[in-house]
Amino acid sequence: METPQTGYQVQSYKIPVKRYCQTLDLRDSPELIAEYRKRHSETEAWPEILAGIREVGILEMEIYILGTRLFMIVETPVDFDW
Numbered sequence: 001m002e003t004p005q006t007g008y009q010v011q012s013y014k015i016p017v018k019r020y021c022q023t024l025d026l027r028d029s030p031e032l033i034a035e036y037r038k039r040h041s042e043t044e045a046w047p048e049i050l051a052g053i054r055e056v057g058i059l060e061m062e063i064y065i066l067g068t069r070l071f072m073i074v075e076t077p078v079d080f081d082w
Helices: 030-039 047-055
Strands: 017-025 060-066 069-077
Touching: 030 060
Parallel strands: none
Antiparallel strands: 017 069, 060 069
């Protein structure tokens, strides 16, 4: 759990990494946002998609949604070509 003393804990890697951060404004549709959340949940995510993310070199990906704003953090090796 994150506390004021510990802050945001990041993954430790044995290689140099870089981080991409992206935001996206979603359509103001509670139904579509609920469907997005469902399809990206741990129980619904396709194993092939998760494997493909790793295969292209993405080490970690986090997606957050607040209202209609999506925020994504992606950690990759330094030589990753987006």
